[in-house]
Amino acid sequence: MKQKIVKTLKFLAFLALGVLLFWLVYKDQDVDRLKSVLKNDVNYWWVWLSLFFGLLSHISRTMRWNLMIEPLGKKPRLLNTFLAVMVGYLMNLVFPRMGEISRCGVLARYEKMSFTQLIGTVVVERIIDVIMLLILTFIVIVGQFGQVIQFLENNPDVKEKLNSVALSPWAVLSVISVIIVLYLMRNKLLRSSLFEKVRGILIKFAEGVKSIKAMKNKWAFIAHSVFIWGMYYLMLYVVFFSFDFTSHLSMIAGLTTFVLGSYGMVAPVQGGIGAWHFMVVQALMVYGIDKADGMVFALLAHTSMTAMMIIVGLLSLLALPFINRTKE
Template identity: 70%
Template sequence: MKHKLLKTLKVLAFFALGMVIFWLVYKDQDIKRIESILKNDVNYFWVWVSLLLGLLSHVSRTIRWAIMIEPLGRRPRTLNTFLAVMVGYLMNLVIPRMGEISRCGVLARYEKMSFTKLVGTVVTERIIDVLMMLVLTLIVIGTQFGKLIQFLDNNPEVKQKLENITFSPVAILSVLGVVVLFYFFRQKIRHSALFHKLHEILQKFGEGLRTIQNMKNKWAFIFHTVFIWLMYYLMLYVVFFAFGFTTHLTAIAALTTFVLGTFGMVAPVQGGIGAWHFMVIQALVVYGVSKADGVVFAFLAHSSMTAMLILMGLVALLILPFVNRRKEESL
């Protein structure tokens, strides 16, 4: 009971943090002006194109996950895999980082697979995605270094946080402390029941991680990895054409905005609310877009993406029991 209460309070705290950031971003804005722009000055064709590209990225992520699961000796139904992915996105909007666990749980239940092994495949996915994000970040640093410096100069609080994370003595001492404790008590730790249980879990977990070594369709995996991130980028870029004040911006400006916005998504708040808006708005300011216009852009881009994930996630939750009813009745 206490654990559930603490978990609930943690979720509410993260949500409150996101809403506070969101409020700080929008509190001084002219709401009537925002409403007027959204009603009269937006080419919604490009918003629908953005949502289509987002859907393609989710389908591609489904196929890539299936490729990773195949070395485990199972071929889950494509529909179940897709619906599990959409439930995962929905759960990320409720509890940060819960989506990965949720989609593994859904697929494990309806396909009768090992939950731990599935988590291993998702961790591998996340490692690959982090590498992709690193590549895009290096491209932005290499081509837009001056703009990034300007971004940090415009936002000294972000610059200070980066310096604190990089040179934090608390973090360094904590890591050293854990290493020292493990070294002196390693024999007791290795013979404990908890260690053996963790070892068993890690073995299954490792099987999931090793799927990338044993997969047959490595080129298909690489293709879908690149395609997913291309769709993510284009999903934001095409929204630039929906507004007169961003339609002139270059593809590299969109990439910079995308990368900085993605870092906002890393913040422990549901769906990056507030943090994503702040990063995207400040990125657009660097490229000459007024803050007032950036606020409108960020609101529409984030709201449309979030609305699609909520809708598709809820639909996935509703239809999962029905598409698997016949299978469960036969057991």
């Protein structure tokens, strides 16, 4: 009973945070204008193409996961793995970071596999995804450094706020205080439950690395990793062509928007709601897109992606028992 109450409170807290962030982004938006633009000024063909690229990324992620599972001595049905992946995305919209556990649980049940071993592969998968995001971040920083500087020069209020935060005595004092506390409590931290959890994750990571080393198709694994993130990028970039005010933006502008939006997804809220919108709007403003137009773009792109995950996720959840009824 206590665990259920805690989970419910967590769900409500994350949801409330996401709703608050979303409200802060859109509280000054002209609703009538937003409706008018979405009804009359959007080429929805590009949105459908975006969803197609998204579906391709999910299929590729499914195939990559199967490659990681094979060295464990199992070869799950591709359809079951795909349905488990989509259920995981659905669960992430309910509880942030719950999707990884959910999809492992689904596959472990219907393919009679070790849940712990599957968790190990997912930990490695997430680390690979982080590495891919860092690579894209580096490309953006190198390729768009001048653009960011120009934006700050053209928006002195933003530059002043950033400087005030970075050079704030409170910020410097906070960083120094954290370092001192960590140093003084280092022995206690090494014996803490948090350290044990981190240690457990590292052990699982090591197990996952072994599975990669044992792969027969390492190059296929790398190709899928590149393809997945390429499709993620195209999923956002093609939506630029849905609007006249973003259709002229370059591919590197799309990459910058995608990377910043990806960091918004890291926020502990369901589906990155609010945080993703804020990051995307800020990225578009760097390229001269009006804030109101950026908010319309972010709303359409995020809503379409989320709707697809909900629909496909629910269908996957319903389909699993029927597809596996003979096994049951």
